[in-house]
Amino acid sequence: MATKQYKQLGCLDVQPAGGCGFQVRAETEAELLQLVATHAKQCHKLESIPQEMVTQVKAAIKTVPVTV
Numbered sequence: 001m002a003t004k005q006y007k008q009l010g011c012l013d014v015q016p017a018g019g020c021g022f023q024v025r026a027e028t029e030a031e032l033l034q035l036v037a038t039h040a041k042q043c044h045k046l047e048s049i050p051q052e053m054v055t056q057v058k059a060a061i062k063t064v065p066v067t068v
């Protein structure tokens, strides 16, 4: 077992009024953004994430320790 630093983001961190409890973790920011883009497309009908939202997402990313 080891502890790794993961990037974490929840939909509520970006859209507090959205009421979406989706939360995602990934090892890198690029991977996280990929997962967020997939979720945005499937659940929020966003074909692509606007640049301003990317900025919001990046600002809201937290780094959390995860035991793997």
Ligand SMILES: [Zn+2]
Residues within 6 Å of the ligand: 011, 020, 021, 022, 039, 043, 044
């Ligand atoms: Zn969502």
